Amino acid sequence: MLKAIEVENLFVQYRSRSGVVKDAVKGLSFQVDRGEVVAFLGPNGAGKSSTLKALMGFLIPASGAVSVFGLEAGSIEAKRRIGYLPEIANYYPYLTPTETLCLYGNLQGLQGQSLRREVAELLEQVGLASASKTLNKNLSKGMLQRVGIAQALLGEPELLILDEFTSGLDPIGRRQLRDLLQKRRDAGCTIFFSSHELDEVEMLCDRVLLIRDGKLIDENAVEALKENLGSYSLTYRGKQFEAPGVCEQLSKQIWRHTFADKGEFMQTLNQTFKHKVELLDVSCSDGSLEDYFVDTIRRSA
Amino acid sequence: MKFHAWGALAGGVIKESIRRKDLWVIAILSLVILLFSSALGFFGVQGLQVFAKDLGLTLLSVLSTIMAALISTRLLPDELKSKTIYPLAARPISRFDLLFGKYLGAVFATWVGFLLLATTTFIGLAIFKVSFEPILLQYLVFKAFGLALLCSVGMMFSLYCTTNAAATLTMVLAFGGTILSRGLTMAYGQSAPALQAFFKALNAVLPQYGLFDLGGRAANVRWSPAPMWVAAFLFGYAVVYSGFMLALGMRKFGKQAL
Numbered sequence A: 001m002l003k004a005i006e007v008e009n010l011f012v013q014y015r016s017r018s019g020v021v022k023d024a025v026k027g028l029s030f031q032v033d034r035g036e037v038v039a040f041l042g043p044n045g046a047g048k049s050s051t052l053k054a055l056m057g058f059l060i061p062a063s064g065a066v067s068v069f070g071l072e073a074g075s076i077e078a079k080r081r082i083g084y085l086p087e088i089a090n091y092y093p094y095l096t097p098t099e100t101l102c103l104y105g106n107l108q109g110l111q112g113q114s115l116r117r118e119v120a121e122l123l124e125q126v127g128l129a130s131a132s133k134t135l136n137k138n139l140s141k142g143m144l145q146r147v148g149i150a151q152a153l154l155g156e157p158e159l160l161i162l163d164e165f166t167s168g169l170d171p172i173g174r175r176q177l178r179d180l181l182q183k184r185r186d187a188g189c190t191i192f193f194s195s196h197e198l199d200e201v202e203m204l205c206d207r208v209l210l211i212r213d214g215k216l217i218d219e220n221a222v223e224a225l226k227e228n229l230g231s232y233s234l235t236y237r238g239k240q241f242e243a244p245g246v247c248e249q250l251s252k253q254i255w256r257h258t259f260a261d262k263g264e265f266m267q268t269l270n271q272t273f274k275h276k277v278e279l280l281d282v283s284c285s286d287g288s289l290e291d292y293f294v295d296t297i298r299r300s301a
Numbered sequence B: 001m002k003f004h005a006w007g008a009l010a011g012g013v014i015k016e017s018i019r020r021k022d023l024w025v026i027a028i029l030s031l032v033i034l035l036f037s038s039a040l041g042f043f044g045v046q047g048l049q050v051f052a053k054d055l056g057l058t059l060l061s062v063l064s065t066i067m068a069a070l071i072s073t074r075l076l077p078d079e080l081k082s083k084t085i086y087p088l089a090a091r092p093i094s095r096f097d098l099l100f101g102k103y104l105g106a107v108f109a110t111w112v113g114f115l116l117l118a119t120t121t122f123i124g125l126a127i128f129k130v131s132f133e134p135i136l137l138q139y140l141v142f143k144a145f146g147l148a149l150l151c152s153v154g155m156m157f158s159l160y161c162t163t164n165a166a167a168t169l170t171m172v173l174a175f176g177g178t179i180l181s182r183g184l185t186m187a188y189g190q191s192a193p194a195l196q197a198f199f200k201a202l203n204a205v206l207p208q209y210g211l212f213d214l215g216g217r218a219a220n221v222r223w224s225p226a227p228m229w230v231a232a233f234l235f236g237y238a239v240v241y242s243g244f245m246l247a248l249g250m251r252k253f254g255k256q257a258l
Helices: A050-056 A096-108 A113-126 A141-153 A172-185 A198-204 A222-229 A262-274 A289-300 B002-019 B020-041 B046-080 B084-091 B093-126 B134-161 B163-189 B192-207 B215-220 B228-253
Strands: A005-015 A021-032 A036-043 A063-069 A081-083 A157-162 A190-194 A207-212 A215-221 A231-237 A246-251 A254-259 A278-285
Touching: A005 A050, A005 A207, A021 A050, A021 A215, A021 A254, A036 A050, A036 A198, A050 A063, A050 A081, A050 A157, A050 A190, A081 A141, A096 A113, A096 A141, A096 B084, A113 A141, A141 A157, A141 A172, A172 A190, A172 A198, A190 B163, A198 A289, A207 A222, A215 A222, A215 A289, A222 A289, A231 A262, A231 B084, A254 A262, A262 A278, B002 B093, B020 B046, B020 B093, B046 B084, B046 B134, B046 B163, B046 B215, B084 B093, B093 B228, B134 B163, B134 B215, B134 B228, B163 B192, B163 B215
Parallel strands: A036 A190, A036 A207, A081 A157, A157 A190
Antiparallel strands: A005 A021, A005 A063, A207 A215, A231 A254, A231 A278, A246 A254
8 A cells, every 4th residue: 555655765955055055854764654643753953844845845855755645745646635734834914814725725626615614614623713804914823823724624635744733822722733633633634743742742643753963763653652661660678679670779678679661560569568578669650752852862962 | 727726826916915005005106196187287287288198107107117026026035935835835736836826916916006006197187188099098908018028027036036136127127128128229230240149139038118118109199009910919029028037937936945
């Protein structure tokens, strides 16, 4: 089956006015399956937006191959199947959200009553129904971001490419958007997005791709990450007994065992009763994506 | 589908131009012309009909030229600068459709402004009891062709240089084009055959915007309208030249990283 996105050895370069060539993306390769929700993470300047722009055909790669549903990235056929949200939410200041969406809908090939109905529904879904006739120039940053999200969802695209989609949204807006995206995912839509909001990533994603300096440095399923990132420890007073994990002596007869694996932790916890030691503290913490992000970026540096 | 996309893009440009109050400036300028003409009529300066007509048409020509240069040179750079180009370029349309739709938008917005100016000018002239000959209508049609050509020049320049430079170059070619052409013709007559070819080529490349201005004829003497073949030729020239300018613009815009 054709992949939703295939990127093979992608190189993107920018040439400054003085002729200096800067590599934004260096040999990036990855794939996204249909129906998958994948987050594209990386520090500022890692090459995320450049990769998304290459996927949309906004720039011509220096080398490499980029395809969407097996079609050349940037081709009219490919763009027909994509909804795109740019990083910066700027829309025509002297048009209203309804007019803006109708303009984009017309370019999408939608027209008439069905377009007007879809526009009204989308504005309702993103919470902009009451501001549908306000000029864009009078909308707040968060409201403009909602206009952007609505335009990306126009025409029920098979693939959503979202660049920093939570930017400027308040917590209610984020939840609304998350619900909206989850519905689209349930309907089979593929979602590929970049974000710095790791909580959103954790709640929405199947997989994360981590890039740094234009190169892919790690790729992981979110569920697997959550399991591997967990940290468990127990502290007891008494005679030390043998157990997996790392053991350290805190003071005379006080010991702490630390585990990365939940199963080992549970097994050791059961042993404390058998060895008749006095349990002083038990700590379980799920690992966060933030720890993973920071650790992986640091390791790769 | 393409016509639909071009229409949508052009419609957006016109709606924005009207709401941005660009055209209000034109309306205010028109009002100035109207008041000036009325004042001449009020003071009973009867021998000045020709002068008033000449002045009115010259102002109409100058203001519409400036308007065409400013609107056409600002459109795409503004889109690129404000990043509004991204949601547009993400639609299933080609870069050419995008450029051509914006060009049509610039042309129609200029024409709306031009018609607004022309209407107030003619009202002013009517107050001054100036007679209207059929050549005035032809003046409007030819001028509209010329403005469309000028928009293509402005749009092409805006893709190769800064907005200010593009607007300046467009206006220099519009207002100084006739003088430049005359200079090239004189140089052609006095130069060696090798240079003659160069001057000829240079003259062919220059937009012959002056050809579209019938203002002088329409104002000063009772000229009859130009024959249809002249109108057809000018229309053909405007289409071919604009196509050439847009092709040049597309050469840059087609490969430009957004």
